Amino acid sequence: MSPVNYSQSKTGPGVGADTSPCWEARADLVVIGSGVAGLTAALRAQAAGLRVLVVTKAAVADGNTRWAQGGVAVVLDGEHDEGDSVTRHAEDTLAAGVGLCDAGAVRSILASGPAAVARLRARGARFDPAGSGSDLLARTREGGHTAFRVIHAGGDATGAEVERTLVAAATGHRLPVLERHIAVDALRTPLGEVAGVSVLDPNGVPGVLRAPAVLLATGGLGQLYQATSNPEIATGDGLALALRAGAQAADVEFVQFHPTVLYTPGARGRLPLVTEAVRGEGATLLDATGAPVMRDVHPLGDLAPRDVVSAAITRRMALAPGGVDDHVFLDATGISDFARRFPTVHAACRTIGVDPAAEPIPVTPAAHFACGGVVTGVDGRTSVPGLYAAGEVARTGLHGANRLASNSLLEGLVVGERVADAVGADLAAGLLGDPKHACSPERTTARIAERDALQRVMSRYAAIGRDAEGLSVVGSVLDLSTVECPLSTQEAVEDAALTLVAQALVAAATRRTESRGCHVRTDYPSRDDRSWRRGQLIRLNPSGQPVLADPILVEGAA
Known part of the structure; x- marks a missing residue:
């Protein structure tokens, strides 16, 4: 990655109530966020010849993507269960979304998945092989899926491998990244077009980034809740910025709670995830008495969609003997070589003194994924010229009322690429605003x-x-x-x-x-x-x- 050069426009600390900019930078596209959607878009836009600047309020590798464990849901040519297809993957997605998915968006995004994964692998992403020396990829099954179609990396460290690959590509291509800066508000022209953003550095010094296109790839909003699988930076910044810029949001009431994060008494903030793939390999949810939680709840049992499993766990905890309980158990003792297959989960369990090979894992639901967000098309365009969104902050119509497991990394890869193409097309067609005419918001x-x-x-x-x-x-x-x-x-x-x-x-x-x-x-x-x-x-x-x-x-x- 390359350093960012900006010009000083005034002196002074720039802190307190005075938010007039102390410095300014310019680009064709400002990408806010450095997860899978943001870096995918930035790299593709840079390759197309656009001047791109990535802004992230933490380090470049500290987004939500690195915490994704399970994998990427995709039906690869020649590597799928008999009878599986993109159409069947779409049917599972629509079923999980309970009538609120946009069927056209589902078909469009999932159909582009195999090619997007191929391009990620061409950048150097290493997914787990089906066996020693095999050219085929290992596949697992997660909640809501009717086939083994989830590819993974590092056992249960898929997000970390995706992020590693994209950060390495960004470094190799000297992609400009402004770390530890937070986007505050959109700059808008008199016609209402978005043409940049105001930002703050770690010391509260304000700056201005002028660009005809701004992509929000800021992730989710898990920090709305006391317990979440999300990192501390998941505070809904992108959604709030978009609303203040005049965009619309939809489906924000649908916040997916992951059924199984590692339970630690009194813990708050980001809790370690126990990937759904553990249940895909045969683990079973049990209550405090040892009774199966999902018995007679859903035809897919422990692999029912996440909303069904989380609700079932919550009901079972409320019915616990002696009053409300705060966790249940995931019995994975039947999984051979647990530490090799799920090294991240195994390490987290050992830190609280639990050996998954010998005893059940204490788990509880926690806020995990925002199914709604800024309303966009499948190319990331919003209703506001110059403003785009991709990844968890966006509502493309893929997820509906409940996200199908491991569809999120795929969405980030596909829509991230499409946003870059859309920005290039909109710039060429003269559809975007002139950053010279953009003004900072009056409200500070x-x-x-x-x-x-x-x-x-x-x-x-x-x-x-x-x-x-x-x-x-x-x-x-x-x-x-x-x-x-x-x-x-x-x-x-x-x-x-x-x-x-x-x-x-x-x-x-x-x-x-x-x-x-x-x-x-x-x-x-x-x-x-x-x-x-x-x-x-x-x-x-x-x-x-x-x-x-x-x-x-x-x-x-x-």
């Missing part, structure tokens, strides 16, 4: 709730099980506890994003009076296809508050 403050209080109330009332009374409590807390603060530090920008995203999620969850996928309403336990087989659009009103627009039909909905 935002309403912010105290993070610990927000996480506690979201975890208590807006996690797996929700009802009108609890959602009303969250809304009241967010309304009454927020204060206006300057966006002059990374913490303030993150807390403002969490507050705005929480308000949007609660608004959408309150209106959706049914249970579907990741969204479980205990006061409306049934699915209502007649009224609710549709997504909900969210935008900001003139005062900056999230409001719901008319529901949108998805392709194939009745």
Whole structure:
């Protein structure tokens, strides 16, 4: 990677309430985020001759991607179960999404998967072979899949291998990366086009990045909750920035809770993931009495879609003898050579004194993946000229009400490439704004709730099980506890994003009076296809508050 050169435009510390820029840089495309979608897009755009600048608020390799364990779901030519196909993969995806996937988007993204994986392997990605000396790849099965089609790397370190490959490519191509800077707000022209972003460095010094195209690839929003599989940087920044820039979001009420993170009493923040592939290799969920959790719950048993398994675990914990329990167990003692197959999980278990080969692993659900986000097409374009989104921050229509396991890395690879192509095409067609005419947002403050209080109330009332009374409590807390603060530090920008995203999620969850996928309403336990087989659009009103627009039909909905 190459260093970033920028020009000084004023002197002074640039901290406190004064957010006028101290420096400025220019590019054709600014990519915010350095995960699979962001780096894939940046490398392809750079290869096409565009001037690209990547901005990440941590180190370049510290995004969500590195924590993905399970693998990449893809049907490779000549390497699949008999009868498996992209069509069958699409059917599994649509089933997991419970009627809210965009069928056209599903078919389009999944069909492009094999070629995208091939290009990643050409960059040097090393997936696990089917056997010693084999040219074929090992494949496993995860929840919701009806075939063995998930390829993996390092046993259970697929995300780390994908990130390693892309970072190495970025380094080799001297891709400019601005580390430890956080994007604050979009720059917009008088016509409303996005043409850059304002940023803060680690010391709160403000700067401006001017570019006719900005790609949001900022990951998810797991830090809305006390326990999550996401890293500390997953604070919903990209979604909040997009809403403030005039874009629309959809399906934000659908937050997938992974059924199995490693349980540690009293632990908060990012918890180690116990990949779904452990169940794919035969592990079984048990309650405190040793009874199977998933017996008679779903035809796929322990490999049911994640929303089904997480809800079943939550119900079983609530029915535990002596009151509510806070974990169940995953019995993987029947998996031979567990340490070799799942080295990351094995190491995490050993740190809390558990030997997976000899005893069940304590596990519990935790916030994992945002199925909704900024509304885009399958090429990453949003409704705002110059603004694009890809990866977990985006809502392409692939995931619907519940993401099928291991579809996320594939989506990042496919849509990341398409965004780069879309930016090139839009630039060539003269469809984007002129960065010279872009102005910084006049508003340099935002309403912010105290993070610990927000996480506690979201975890208590807006996690797996929700009802009108609890959602009303969250809304009241967010309304009454927020204060206006300057966006002059990374913490303030993150807390403002969490507050705005929480308000949007609660608004959408309150209106959706049914249970579907990741969204479980205990006061409306049934699915209502007649009224609710549709997504909900969210935008900001003139005062900056999230409001719901008319529901949108998805392709194939009745």
